[in-house]
Amino acid sequence: MSSTAPSLRDLAKTLGLSHTTVSEALRNNPRVKPETRQRVHAAAKAAGYQYNPLAGALMSEMRRSRATTFRGVIAIVDLDGPAGRAPSSARYHRELTKGAIERAEELGFKAEVFIVGHEGMTPQRLDTILQSRGIRGVFLLPVSDNPDLTKINWSRYASIYTDYVIEQPALHNICPNHYRAMLMALHRLQSLGYKRPGLVIQQHHDERLFHRWEAAYQIYQHHYNNNATKVPSLLSREINRADFSKWFKKYKPDVVLCHRAEVLDWMRECGAKVPQSHGFCCLNTMMNPDVACAGLDLQPRLLGTRGIELVIGQLYRNECGVPELRTTTTVPAQWVDGPTVRDLKKK
Structure with missing residues (x-):
């Protein structure tokens, strides 16, 4: 038996499906029937095939920008928006965002800020934009209340929340100790x-x-x-x-x-x-x-640095969706x- 994992086309041929259908099923695209997605995932697991979400994002971004190079995109999501934010909180958010953007660039990614809530788009609109652009990483800034983000299809995303517990949904988080x-x-x-x-x-x-x-x-x-x-x-x-x-x-x-x-x-x-x-x-x-x-x-800047590293690590391991057992990472103060x-x- 060959030890080489099958390609996407090999998997499609075995299943009698098109290359596009198999690719979209592995990305959990809702346009693919649930039973087809389940069959594709089961066959991929049995064959030792592991979908690389970064490759999918790469092709999506190259088609969108017609660029010859790509550094990946991670969404930095501001759930409150900057308007009306207390100066102390604004400074904290800026440092957190700077740390995330700088580290993302060092690791070959681009981080973009998306504003959600009363100052920006709805969570559903954010989900649509991220899906259309092939963005798989989400970095959530701290929020003042308990947001309900359950209308986002989290099965597509690797994510981190940069404060104490978020419940809807229960995502991994990173915060000061x-x-x-x-x-x-x-x-x-x-x-x-x-x-x-x-x-x-x-x-x-x-x-x-x-x-x-x-x-x-x-x-x-x-x-x-x-x-x-x-x-x-x-x-x-x-x-x-x-x-x-x-x-x-x-x-x-x-x-x-x-x-x-x-x-x-x-x-x-x-x-x-x-x-x-x-x-x-x-x-x-x-x-x-x-x-x-x-x-x-x-150390909010260090918090941003470590948070982005956690998101990118999940992407490389193809760990998307709401975790079965969430974890908390803490950063010491100075x-x-x-x-x-x-x-x-x-x-």
């Missing part, structure tokens, strides 16, 4: 001499991450903080000056961890001298680019030194 980042920041602050850290966080920040910020903070307080009295976190739907000042004066943290840099002014109003007597750690330094802070860089904490080197 917020739990590990919190522990890293707390241990760093401990090494700088801070003994009473206090976490200030808005509920929606914590809830959309399944409470990973607060969980890591509580674990640190229980297992690593040797002080007899602990500082309870200030968790609020909307952090304001009055609530913060009351909490700060009552529990007397010597370093505050928070996303919002305006907390620095509230600390000073309460008598704190930053960084001489107190410290401030920003949980996402990208949120406050105009204020120099120590804190965490969640500590950023800044003027809002002590500098031990100056002591």
